[in-house]
Amino acid sequence: MPPIFSSQRFLLCLFIAYLLIEQHAARPVLYAALVDFTTWIDVIVGFVKQLPSIITENLTPDVIANILDAYVSSKDNEDIRLNITQLLLKYAHSVEEHRVRTEDGYILGLFHIPRNGSVVFLMHGMLGSSDDWVTAGSETGLAYLLSEAGYDVWLGNARGNKHSRRHIRLTPASEQFWDFTWDEIGRLDLPIMIDYVLKESNATQLKYIGHSQGTTTFFVMCSERPEYNEKVSLMVALSPVAWMSHVQSPLVQLVAPSGNLLYTVMQMFGHGEFLPENGVLSLMSRKICGQSTLAEILCNNVVFLICGFDLPQLNIINLPVIFSHTPSGAATKQLLHYGQGVLSGEFRQYDWGETGNFDHYGTREPPNYPVHKITAPVALFYSDADWLASPIDVQRLKENLGNVVDYYKVPFKGFNHVDFVWAKDFKELIFRRIMTLLRKY
Numbered sequence: 001m002p003p004i005f006s007s008q009r010f011l012l013c014l015f016i017a018y019l020l021i022e023q024h025a026a027r028p029v030l031y032a033a034l035v036d037f038t039t040w041i042d043v044i045v046g047f048v049k050q051l052p053s054i055i056t057e058n059l060t061p062d063v064i065a066n067i068l069d070a071y072v073s074s075k076d077n078e079d080i081r082l083n084i085t086q087l088l089l090k091y092a093h094s095v096e097e098h099r100v101r102t103e104d105g106y107i108l109g110l111f112h113i114p115r116n117g118s119v120v121f122l123m124h125g126m127l128g129s130s131d132d133w134v135t136a137g138s139e140t141g142l143a144y145l146l147s148e149a150g151y152d153v154w155l156g157n158a159r160g161n162k163h164s165r166r167h168i169r170l171t172p173a174s175e176q177f178w179d180f181t182w183d184e185i186g187r188l189d190l191p192i193m194i195d196y197v198l199k200e201s202n203a204t205q206l207k208y209i210g211h212s213q214g215t216t217t218f219f220v221m222c223s224e225r226p227e228y229n230e231k232v233s234l235m236v237a238l239s240p241v242a243w244m245s246h247v248q249s250p251l252v253q254l255v256a257p258s259g260n261l262l263y264t265v266m267q268m269f270g271h272g273e274f275l276p277e278n279g280v281l282s283l284m285s286r287k288i289c290g291q292s293t294l295a296e297i298l299c300n301n302v303v304f305l306i307c308g309f310d311l312p313q314l315n316i317i318n319l320p321v322i323f324s325h326t327p328s329g330a331a332t333k334q335l336l337h338y339g340q341g342v343l344s345g346e347f348r349q350y351d352w353g354e355t356g357n358f359d360h361y362g363t364r365e366p367p368n369y370p371v372h373k374i375t376a377p378v379a380l381f382y383s384d385a386d387w388l389a390s391p392i393d394v395q396r397l398k399e400n401l402g403n404v405v406d407y408y409k410v411p412f413k414g415f416n417h418v419d420f421v422w423a424k425d426f427k428e429l430i431f432r433r434i435m436t437l438l439r440k441y
């Protein structure tokens, strides 16, 4: 990063102070922020620099006007108000709701679209939910496409998202409820859901398709609990995230160097839940993206702020449906754990700091995940423009996995992280390839 002029530095200091004061932050937080400024500033400058390029790229006033018209005209789509059960009844004609309890007391919601084909289990990304597989609409939503093809589809939900916000003792209002990261999702949530699905469907194996954190958690599960490798006949990783040294996302970079500060700030506003709507992030996006209607549409959703977007693949007409179902809830610690990976360059367990690491792991540094234990067949789908799963990091993952059966770069320039779920051309670019794999494994 080039050196920053001191006047810029000063303005940014004011900017952050303003954010904190507007949020009625307590004085200790402001003080911590001031101490930590030098790291913050570089990252925020990087953040500010990147944003104009997303908002203005290839955008003539005509194009913007068309986008806005499409968006506004689609705002009375009934699907905006339908929840996932109602959507599945409307378009897939059947749905069952199931619940499982994890060994540490979380109650997770599962959705099942019964068919007589083999079992496919779908797992969403961070801040997402089972809804992600249907909000693309009946023409391109992966849950619908698989069901039409005869597969018996199950949709998982990680602890903390809107379908999994119950616990035998805790409530989401307590910080303790949110004391988890994707490590626990991979170690505890996935295994219990997979065992349940296999038992219900009287099967010994299933096919697993994950997006983003839905792949991270799979890699955690299969390395920490290798007996689960045998229960998966194929894993399709859409935008796989494990090593993160080359992440582009400004928001993920933002939490990396100053994780402790952000954790303090977030805890004040969100009790450990990552709640951008009321927090610093929402304000930040408004100040940085500006107030234009287009910026308002895209920057108001933290999923797009974290993941970026790709205008040619964005289905504007469907955007209001996506926005009404996402984000779905996550713990601040999930984001921090990713931030740690950006900083350390390792794919490893949560970093509690030196003392905490000794308590938890008996070592100074957190242990790496034993990725060599992953033996299930894995197909890696990635793209050049992905803000979170950069091709270099995916390449590193590929070299560490023992059984990569497909390594597919999406042949579309600008294809970004959320396009692996919501792209206009999902059928041609992603689904066709998935079907070939599903038939084979």
Ligand SMILES: *[C@@H]1O[C@H](CO)[C@@H](O)[C@H](O)[C@H]1NC(C)=O
Pocket (backbone or CB within 6 Å): 083, 084, 085, 086
């Ligand atoms: C969706 O809404 C219907 C009707 O209000 C309700 O019966 C159902 O439980 C809801 N499903 C979910 C997953 O919230």
Ligand SMILES: *[C@@H]1O[C@H](CO)[C@@H](O)[C@H](O)[C@H]1NC(C)=O
Pocket (backbone or CB within 6 Å): 116
């Ligand atoms: C699946 O169900 C369809 C109709 O419901 C039936 O025609 C077909 O034979 C079934 N396939 C298997 C493998 O049971």
Ligand SMILES: *[C@@H]1O[C@H](CO)[C@@H](O)[C@H](O)[C@H]1NC(C)=O
Pocket (backbone or CB within 6 Å): 202
């Ligand atoms: C489960 O599968 C086994 C072996 O294919 C079969 O014998 C059994 O009847 C099945 N049970 C149910 C409940 O479908």
